[in-house]
Amino acid sequence: MNSPLRVLVVDDEAPARARMKQLLDDLGDRISLTVIGEASDGQMALDVLAEQPADVALIDIRMPRMDGLQLALHLSQMPTAPAIIFVTAFDQYAVKAFELTATDYLLKPVRADRLLTALQKVQRHPPPSPAAALHALVPEGRQHLRSTVRGKVLLIPVGDILYLRAELKYVTARTETAEYLLDESLAHLENEFASRFLRVHRSCLVARNAISGYERDKGDTPGDERQWVLLLAGLDEKIPVSRRQWPTVKNLLEA
Amino acid sequence: MVKERESIRQFPLPPASAALLGGARLWRRLGIVSALVVAVVVAAAGLMGFPWAPVLAGSVPTALLLLLWFVRSRYMQAPAMTEARLMALSARIRPHFLFNSLNAVLGTIRSDPRRAETALEELAELFRALLQDPKELVPLSEELSLCRKYLALERLRLGDRIQVNWDINSCPPDALMPPLMLQPLLENAVYHGVEPLVDPGCISIRMVSAGGMLVLELSNPFDPRHGHGAGNRMALGNIRERLALFYGQGATLDSETIKDRYVVRIVLPYYATSPTGRT
Numbered sequence: 001m002n003s004p005l006r007v008l009v010v011d012d013e014a015p016a017r018a019r020m021k022q023l024l025d026d027l028g029d030r031i032s033l034t035v036i037g038e039a040s041d042g043q044m045a046l047d048v049l050a051e052q053p054a055d056v057a058l059i060d061i062r063m064p065r066m067d068g069l070q071l072a073l074h075l076s077q078m079p080t081a082p083a084i085i086f087v088t089a090f091d092q093y094a095v096k097a098f099e100l101t102a103t104d105y106l107l108k109p110v111r112a113d114r115l116l117t118a119l120q121k122v123q124r125h126p127p128p129s130p131a132a133a134l135h136a137l138v139p140e141g142r143q144h145l146r147s148t149v150r151g152k153v154l155l156i157p158v159g160d161i162l163y164l165r166a167e168l169k170y171v172t173a174r175t176e177t178a179e180y181l182l183d184e185s186l187a188h189l190e191n192e193f194a195s196r197f198l199r200v201h202r203s204c205l206v207a208r209n210a211i212s213g214y215e216r217d218k219g220d221t222p223g224d225e226r227q228w229v230l231l232l233a234g235l236d237e238k239i240p241v242s243r244r245q246w247p248t249v250k251n252l253l254e255a
Numbered sequence: 256m257v258k259e260r261e262s263i264r265q266f267p268l269p270p271a272s273a274a275l276l277g278g279a280r281l282w283r284r285l286g287i288v289s290a291l292v293v294a295v296v297v298a299a300a301g302l303m304g305f306p307w308a309p310v311l312a313g314s315v316p317t318a319l320l321l322l323l324w325f326v327r328s329r330y331m332q333a334p335a336m337t338e339a340r341l342m343a344l345s346a347r348i349r350p351h352f353l354f355n356s357l358n359a360v361l362g363t364i365r366s367d368p369r370r371a372e373t374a375l376e377e378l379a380e381l382f383r384a385l386l387q388d389p390k391e392l393v394p395l396s397e398e399l400s401l402c403r404k405y406l407a408l409e410r411l412r413l414g415d416r417i418q419v420n421w422d423i424n425s426c427p428p429d430a431l432m433p434p435l436m437l438q439p440l441l442e443n444a445v446y447h448g449v450e451p452l453v454d455p456g457c458i459s460i461r462m463v464s465a466g467g468m469l470v471l472e473l474s475n476p477f478d479p480r481h482g483h484g485a486g487n488r489m490a491l492g493n494i495r496e497r498l499a500l501f502y503g504q505g506a507t508l509d510s511e512t513i514k515d516r517y518v519v520r521i522v523l524p525y526y527a528t529s530p531t532g533r534t
Binding site for chain 1: 349350351353354355357358359360361362363365366411412413414450451452453
């Protein structure tokens, strides 16, 4: 027999979490499960999951700080992410997108039978991440990137990031005030945030709206062709542009 | 027809509304006259042998009639239409609120059955208010009691996250106003101002009467990152239109963002409970 299904309940309203836990409790004799925790927003859910893994997360869509869709975007980056079942009271857009992409969802108030079916489905074969639905509902991607500092998860607003640079095996995100280590690849970030960041070098993506100008670097290596560098608003550091990327970057800057 | 008009005129109508209700016939007459004028002009042009007379004959009357139709439908409404419009505009509750409230009641039944009972009673009252006649003015005290029930329900869901600050003592409770002016604004304030916050958010309600007018002001926390979407504009548009149907130019609704708060203000004429109206 399977080991019990580990369930995480994510909802910002206390009575809604209470209701969900009652339903799960009532289902106890029909499906083997255990509630590993609850969270009142996406950020807290990520913290809980960093401590202990879950097989399935029941996620409310509308929550403060980090909503259910943003949470799902983060989960879809994680190798051991739980299966996602969205729960919503009323959200026409989301429901339509879920229908179109065969993403499972529950409507509040949730009926026990319906919840059981959804959990059994997850137990039989975990569904793929709801990437297509998320792409339709949140085309701009994540609002935050995660950085783990001494075991604590920090969330960096994507809008604050001036550039992303790959160094050795890490990617760092630079904001006006600080630098953060990220645990994801530059290629993946470039793909997800194509409209926000511009590749200026094999190892560097720059926020398009942070670029304030460009100039020829006053390099001191004699004989070398002097390199073009970008100036960023709010930062003294100059970002070198590779010879290969320069024509593309220049075109964009002059457009 | 006559009866309907009377029911709409239970309260003193400002001149603008009176014109609004009585002006339709005048415009029908104007329409006939202008159509005649066009016909004469076209016929004369045809007789005088202008080559473009057939074109004129087709396009000018069409354009004029279109213009007339537009002006009529935009600015003039017969009483029956006014009533139909009011019915169509009668405030609706957000499905989001309804289903979340029902869910919150379900989540409360086992732990606190009495609170769950109260919540269902509050929900019933709210729905009764939504189903009441949208043409009848209600006393301020009634609208306020409805708002309190609504807020109690939201508190069941959101707990301490929702804070309300009332400043209404200087406002006469017998003041009459169209039904459901304030409750939809509160619902907006909760949905856009409080729910997106992790920390408690405060809604402020201020009401004063001065110089024969009533001022209702409601403000809630505003975070530009969350914004006030189409839903908010729709709710405000609805209230604004209902105000116009009741008071013509005599009432206004406007909204603005002051620092980190979103403020909505309604100014309307102050009528006390009328002898012909409800008591």
